[in-house]
Amino acid sequence: xxxxxxPSQIRVVVGMSGGVDSSVAAYLLKKQGYDVIGIFxxxxxxxxxxxxxxxxxxxxxxxxxxxxxxxxxxAVNFEKxxxxxxxxxxxxxxxxxxxxxxxxxCNKEIKFKAFLDHAMKLGADYLATGHYARVExxxxxxxxxxxxxxxxxxxxxxNQLSQEQLKHVMFPIGDIAKPEVRKIAEExxxxxxxxxxxxxxxxxxxxxxxxxxxQYLPAQPGKMETFDGRVMGTHDGxxxxxxxxxxxxxxxxxxxxxxxxxxxxxxxxxxxxxxFHHDALYSTSLKAVKMGxxxxxxxxxxxxxxxxxxxxxxxxxxxxxxxxxxxxxITFEQPVRAITPGQAVVLYDGEECLGGGTIDEVxxxxxxxxxxx
Amino acid sequence: METIYLxxxxxxxxxxxxxxxMSKAFGQTFGNPSSIHTxxxxxxxxxxxxxxxLARSIGAKDTEIIITSGGTEADNxxxxxxxxxxxxxxxxxxxxxxxxxxxxxxxxxxxxEGYDVTYLPVDESGRISIESxxxxxxxxxILVTIMYGNNEVGTVQPIAEIGEILKDHQAIFHTDAVxxxxxxxLNVEELHVDLLSVSSHKLNGPKGVGFLYQRTGTxxxxxxxxxxxxxxxxxxxxxxxxxxxxxxxxxxxxxxxxTKRAQYEQFRSLFLQxxxxxxxxxxxxxxxxxxxxxxxNISFKGMEVESFLVNLDMSGIYASSGSACTAGSIxxxxxxxxxxxxxxxxxxxxxxFSFGLGITxxxxxxxxxxxxxxVKRLAN
Numbered sequence: 001x002x003x004x005x006x007p008s009q010i011r012v013v014v015g016m017s018g019g020v021d022s023s024v025a026a027y028l029l030k031k032q033g034y035d036v037i038g039i040f041x042x043x044x045x046x047x048x049x050x051x052x053x054x055x056x057x058x059x060x061x062x063x064x065x066x067x068x069x070x071x072x073x074x075a076v077n078f079e080k081x082x083x084x085x086x087x088x089x090x091x092x093x094x095x096x097x098x099x100x101x102x103x104x105x106c107n108k109e110i111k112f113k114a115f116l117d118h119a120m121k122l123g124a125d126y127l128a129t130g131h132y133a134r135v136e137x138x139x140x141x142x143x144x145x146x147x148x149x150x151x152x153x154x155x156x157x158x159n160q161l162s163q164e165q166l167k168h169v170m171f172p173i174g175d176i177a178k179p180e181v182r183k184i185a186e187e188x189x190x191x192x193x194x195x196x197x198x199x200x201x202x203x204x205x206x207x208x209x210x211x212x213x214x215q216y217l218p219a220q221p222g223k224m225e226t227f228d229g230r231v232m233g234t235h236d237g238x239x240x241x242x243x244x245x246x247x248x249x250x251x252x253x254x255x256x257x258x259x260x261x262x263x264x265x266x267x268x269x270x271x272x273x274x275x276f277h278h279d280a281l282y283s284t285s286l287k288a289v290k291m292g293x294x295x296x297x298x299x300x301x302x303x304x305x306x307x308x309x310x311x312x313x314x315x316x317x318x319x320x321x322x323x324x325x326x327x328x329x330i331t332f333e334q335p336v337r338a339i340t341p342g343q344a345v346v347l348y349d350g351e352e353c354l355g356g357g358t359i360d361e362v363x364x365x366x367x368x369x370x371x372x373x
Numbered sequence: 374m375e376t377i378y379l380x381x382x383x384x385x386x387x388x389x390x391x392x393x394x395m396s397k398a399f400g401q402t403f404g405n406p407s408s409i410h411t412x413x414x415x416x417x418x419x420x421x422x423x424x425x426x427l428a429r430s431i432g433a434k435d436t437e438i439i440i441t442s443g444g445t446e447a448d449n450x451x452x453x454x455x456x457x458x459x460x461x462x463x464x465x466x467x468x469x470x471x472x473x474x475x476x477x478x479x480x481x482x483x484x485x486e487g488y489d490v491t492y493l494p495v496d497e498s499g500r501i502s503i504e505s506x507x508x509x510x511x512x513x514x515i516l517v518t519i520m521y522g523n524n525e526v527g528t529v530q531p532i533a534e535i536g537e538i539l540k541d542h543q544a545i546f547h548t549d550a551v552x553x554x555x556x557x558x559l560n561v562e563e564l565h566v567d568l569l570s571v572s573s574h575k576l577n578g579p580k581g582v583g584f585l586y587q588r589t590g591t592x593x594x595x596x597x598x599x600x601x602x603x604x605x606x607x608x609x610x611x612x613x614x615x616x617x618x619x620x621x622x623x624x625x626x627x628x629x630x631x632t633k634r635a636q637y638e639q640f641r642s643l644f645l646q647x648x649x650x651x652x653x654x655x656x657x658x659x660x661x662x663x664x665x666x667x668x669x670n671i672s673f674k675g676m677e678v679e680s681f682l683v684n685l686d687m688s689g690i691y692a693s694s695g696s697a698c699t700a701g702s703i704x705x706x707x708x709x710x711x712x713x714x715x716x717x718x719x720x721x722x723x724x725x726f727s728f729g730l731g732i733t734x735x736x737x738x739x740x741x742x743x744x745x746x747x748v749k750r751l752a753n
Contacts (some may be wrong), residue, residue: 037683072686076679077703121680121751122687 007033012170013119014038014128015111016065016073018058021130023065023192024181025172029128030069037122038066038073041115043082043106044203054205064191078114085109087203091216094239097265097373098342101157101358102201108160116168126170133158133353134174135166142166144294145351149177156311159346159356163296210240222268224249227261227280227371235270238263243372244281244338262371271371280371282335283364288328288345288357295354306348307332309339309359315348328357335364341373376689377736381575381729382524382552382668383693387618388577388730394621395579398614406611407600416613423620427584430623431569432560439585439606440616444551444572446596447585448475448518450607451547451568454593455516456483462543463513469493469501469530470711472520476549477707480518493519498660499528499712506535514544521569522553525708525725526659527668529553536565545591551575551583555626556634556666567591573615577730578622582615637666637728640737644669644726647741653748658709658723667728675752676722678703684751685724688743692726 003010014026016038030036040062047053059075066073086105093100111129119127132147132154144166147153161169173181185193198205204212213219219237226232232251235241240248245260249272261280262271273280286309293299301322306315307330317333330345339362346356362369378386387395398419404412406420421435428435441447456466468480470492480490491509493501501519510517517539522529532548539546547568550559555576561569568591572583587593587606599608626633648655654674673681678694682703685692694703705720713719726740 074679074683074686075703118680121677122683 008035010126011035011037011122011124012126012128013122013124014071015115015130016040016062017130017198018061018065018192018195019130019198020185020190020192020195021132021173021181023061023130023190024176024184024188025128025130026065026071027069027184027188027190028172029170030071036069036071037124038062038069038071039115039119040073040075041111042075042077043079043086043110045079046203046205061192061195068188068190076115076118078110081114082106082110082203093342094213094217096342097238097263099242099340100342101344102203103157104160104344106202107158112158112161112165112169116165120168124168126168128170128172130173131158131171132174132178133171135169135171138352141295141297142169144353145174146348146353147171147174151312152178155348155353156308156344156346159294159344159353160292161294162292163294166294210236213239220268222270224251224270224272226273227271232258232272238265238268238270241270243340246276262369263373264371265373277337280369281337283332283339283362283369283372284335285329285331285363285366286339286345286359287361287363288330289326289360291322291326291328291355291357293355305354307356308346308348309336310343318347320347326357327360339372374689375739376691377732377740378691379726379728379732379740380691380693381732382725382727384574384580385577385729386731387579388622388625390625391578391618391621395614395618398617402613402617404613406613407602416611419617420611420613423616426620426624430554430559430627431571431586432562433586434589436604437561437587437589439587439603440611441583441585441607442581442612443574443583444473444549444570445475447570447572447583448473448547448549448551449479450585450593450596451570452476452479452483452516452518453596455545455547455568455591456488457594458592459515459545460488463511463515464488465511465514466490467493467506467509467514467517467519467544469495469519471495471499471523471525471528471708472518473524473549473551476518476520495528495711497712498663499523499526499658499708500660500663501530503531503534503538507538510538510542510544514542516547517544518547518549520552521548521550521559522557522665522668523659523708524552524668525706526670526712527552527665528660529557529663529665531663532566533564540565552668553665555623556630556637558630561586561588568593573619573622576622576626578619579615582612582619584619634666640728640732640734641666641669643734643737644741647738648745651742651745651749653745654752655748656719658712658719668725669727670723670725672719672723673748673752674718674722676748677751678721678724680751681722681724681747684747685744688747690740690743692724694724 012029012034016022026038040059042055086102090100090102116127132152134145135142146155221234221236224232224235241260249258251258256275258272258274261273303320307318319331321329341359343359344356345359347354362372402416402419404416406417424435424438428438484490493505495501519530521532545567548566549570551572554571567588569586574580595606597608656672658670658672709720
């Protein structure tokens with residue numbers, strides 16, 4: 001389905017956040033002659049007691065940029081869907097002692113589902129976003145490739161997109177490096193050219209994570225222990241900690257720094273050990289659930305590729321064995337540090353993102369590490 | 374692409390004669406009406422003439438008209454002005470759940486300051502009952518503020534009957550007639566109201582001007598202090614050109630009221646006829662017997678307003694729904710929530726079309742046909 005139509009005949013809805021990336025995405029599409037519509041998505045109501053919400057400022061920026069570019073703009077509200085599909089999952093995972101990735105879920109359920117449906121209702125041929133990723137025709141399908149800017153590549157968060165979703169997607173800035181994106185925005189005089197990048201989980205923003213989470217989940221303080229039972233202090237609630245974490249433990253004394261190596265939900269104990277490379281932090285394989293692939297083509301039941309277990313991590317060579325019910329066993333060539341249940345495992349073949357799943361169980365030499373959840 | 378503006382209840386285009394009158398005023402009447410020289414006197418004269426036109430349009434005296442910056446200021450002045458002056462007599466206020474935010478948010482602020490506010494409910498057609506007003510009235514009620522005709526669904530309230538009830542009560546009676554003014558015969562004597570707010574831009578006048586009618590003797594504190602304009606009830610140099618434009622718009626509206634009403638009634642039935650013939654599943658929100666003629670609020674089965682409005686816009690048809698939230702997305706209308714409760718589909722699938730200057734039967738037909746087409750494509 002290589003596009004043969006003139007761009008002016010192709011309607012593209014751009015998901016605009018009020019940030020520089022989506023601003024430039026819209027700007028480039030407009031320059032290429034597409035029929036572009038900017039839409040702001042409101043997924044979270046963070047209105048404070050003074051009636052101020054960050055969404056208002058972001059939407060104001062969307063308005064300014066769209067007026068500069070000369071495209072119509074609208075807004076759409078997915079607060080309910082976001083709550084049901086993303087936030088509920090987010091809390092459930094924390095309750096289960098895991099470290100969820102709401103951005104992966106948001107892309108799968110909101111941006112490239114509810115929002116894509118909305119765009120289609122507006123007669124759009126494509127949905128574009130300011131993600132650092134690329135799509136390309138390969139063997140009659142759409143392949144998703146890493147963004148050119150390796151430092152910014154966001155395919156990790158997009159790993160759950162299906163072929164049906166990718167067919168309708170454009171990533172206009174995926175083949176541009178971030179500094180160049182800023183430069184384009186500045187040269188075009190876009191209002192968001194110098195706007196700070198948003199950080200952290202979108203609905204928490206700049207706020208204190210602990211404080212935010214404590215509004216929704218009761219925190220149960222408990223003991224911090226080493227594996228051999230030494231009590232090293234108290235923790236504020238297991239949900240506030242993730243495997244491999246160093247900061248915020250407050251354990252002083254001599255020797256190497258202390259790290260979170262595991263959790264015991266039943267006893268409400270946080271396991272800590274000394275040293276970045278402590279043996280307990282290393283594992284050799286994992287079981288993933290909810291595996292999804294960008295391609296519809298049949299997969300071999302066993303194959304080699306590379307994987308990421310966290311955003312902005314170097315790829316690790318792995319062996320993948322696909323099992324029933326969308327699960328997979330993934331074995332690492334070398335032991336990997338701090339594999340964390342709840343996070344995504346994302347598979348790559350060179351530049352191409354193949355798909356991924358959710359890390360469910362972690363193993364060391366075929367023995368399940370019960371302490372990581 | 375031909376565009377059809379069906380959002381006259383949001384704001385309306387200026388009448389060419391209004392523009393002409395204002396252009397003339399901008400060029401010739403720059404004086405300050407308070408000045409004692411000829412330029413000032415000239416401005417004073419046209420301002421007084423304009424004020425007389427405004428006063429006559431509702432059967433009031435010239436001295437009873439306080440010219441404001443618009444409907445919101447008029448509503449705020451009425452509510453805060455009465456609450457402030459009469460707090461020794463009581464702190465109870467009665468209003469409805471379907472008021473414009475210029476009234477609701479003012480009342481909510483007073484609640485925070487220790488006033489007691491009763492928000493009367495409405496039935497599914499958007500009407501309050503006379504009984505509920507009687508029941509809510511207390512010895513310490515100082516203000517009753519009830520809108521004349523609703524801006525979202527067009528429902529008209531029994532203002533004269535409520536005025537009758539309040540005749541023998543200390544409470545001041547205010548009505549927000551912003552949406553009704555120009556299309557409903559408003560006579561302050563027949564309505565028994567003490568205060569009445571209107572705005573210019575809803576009836577083809579300029580933005581930024583309106584008035585508050587204040588019955589002689591009605592206690593009211595000023596919100597703006599400064600010069601002695603508007604008999605010290607509203608300080609600030611008068612916006613003479615805007616007031617002239619406003620008065621011109623009122624004159625035209627008064628003379629064409631009956632024709633316009635008949636025309637808009639015709640538009641309503643024509644619009645619905647087209648929907649019927651296209652076999653669209655819809656329902657009109659509002660009150661058939663008691664309605665402003667130019668507001669048509671329709672609930673379309675299986676539709677979502679957000680994509681609906683964008684599609685209408687892309688077809689060149691400008692309509693609206695509820696009130697836009699601060700971040701541009703659409704929050705459920707408090708008016709529809711008051712009528713239907715929190716979980717009815719009407720909150721998500723209702724669109725307001727409103728008619729006004731320049732709209733023709735042909736446009737209504739085209740707009741209804743486009744609407745039907747969009748519904749057929751999107752409804753599920």
